[in-house]
Amino acid sequence: MNKKTLLIVAVSILVIAFIGITYLLLAEKQTNRELVQEFQLEKEDLESEYTQFAQQYDELKMTVSNDSLATLLDREQMKTQRLLEELRTVKSSNATEIRRLKQELATLRKIMIGYINQIDSLNRLTVQQKQVIAEVTQKYNDASRQINNLSEEKKGLNKKVTLAAQLDATNIWIDPRNKRDKKAKKVKDVVKFAIGFTIVKNITAETGERTLYIRITKPDNDVLTKNAGNTFSYENRTLGYSIKKYIEYKGEEMPITLFWNVEEFLYAGTYRVDIFADGILIGSQQFTLE
CATH class of the missing domain: 2.60.40.10 (Immunoglobulins)
Structure with missing residues (x-):
């Protein structure tokens, strides 16, 4: 095999290697692009779920006459809205945070199911039982309000002292x-x-x-x-x-x-x-x- 033939073979090998490497790089780039699109779609789906979930609390509160339960529903709805805001600030590529927020949504679902069961139970009670529950709830709310007021005052003082000393x-x-x-x-x-x-x-x-x-x-x-x-x-x-x-x-x-x-x-x-x-x-x- 003369030098000219060897040169042609070497050049051919280099060209084939170059084409192969270029193909692999393009394939990897396409794969990364598809992953980013998947993460973006997953985030958008999760945002939609959170938004619908927050709206469901409004519908659920319309069926509640119990002040204590309504307060708890308000609290869970605010938590859902806060997590939704967190999700909106998370980058689509941050799989760890998206996975955590997905788990948080699953937990919120379980809590809501518990509230739905409580509401169904209350709605099945007789008028007399509802009246008794309302009176007990009122006394409980009054006592809790007094305790909470004292607790909040104490927390406020402790917080001021802590902030000043840190x-x-x-x-x-x-x-x-x-x-x-x-x-x-x-x-x-x-x-x-x-x-x-x-x-x-x-x-x-x-x-x-x-x-x-x-x-x-x-x-x-x-x-x-x-x-x-x-x-x-x-x-x-x-x-x-x-x-x-x-x-x-x-x-x-x-x-x-x-x-x-x-x-x-x-x-x-x-x-x-x-x-x-x-x-x-x-x-x-x-x-x-x-």
Whole structure:
């Protein structure tokens, strides 16, 4: 086989390989496009279900004469509307959040079935039984209202004291840096994050050692962490953290700078830094990597 023939064979192989790779890339792009369309349709269907579900509460309340039950229905309807607003802000590609909101809808359905059964039971009662229930309900509502008023007053006072005594982080900044410790312009050059903020002066806050938890969240809401066991409690759930920092707080303004060494794959998008202390979110800041 002469050199000319070998050259033709080599070129042919390269052309076939190029066509094959191009086909695979186009197929993958088409698959991704179809997945995005599926997620979008699923989100639209879920929004429609939530909207219909919220409207069903209006129809159900028209059949209720029991004030206590009507209040509970109002509460569930408001929860449904709140979840609907959450769904509308979720990106179509965020499968985790859409799955969670789908599960929430299933739970709401079970609750509504329970209310429908209660309403049916009440509607089957005699007039005398309804009157007795109305009197008992009124007394219960009066007692509950008094207890709730006292409880709300106490909560209000406790909340004011808690808000006044909690720490607050301001002037939050995030500086992505390259291996020369200069500000990185591109995401591929980032080797660490410098994070700074100020704990403001607060003479009502308790002094002493405090623990700060810093969460760095990627655009897909995954938190950057060195260990899956790095967690803390927040609003009756467990969250992962990126950085844990002990400070000695003396009630005065306190500047803090922290560093995160990047050992994970980063990609362009909007990242977020959240700062927690004493089980409270005390500051947040977003930043974008290109």
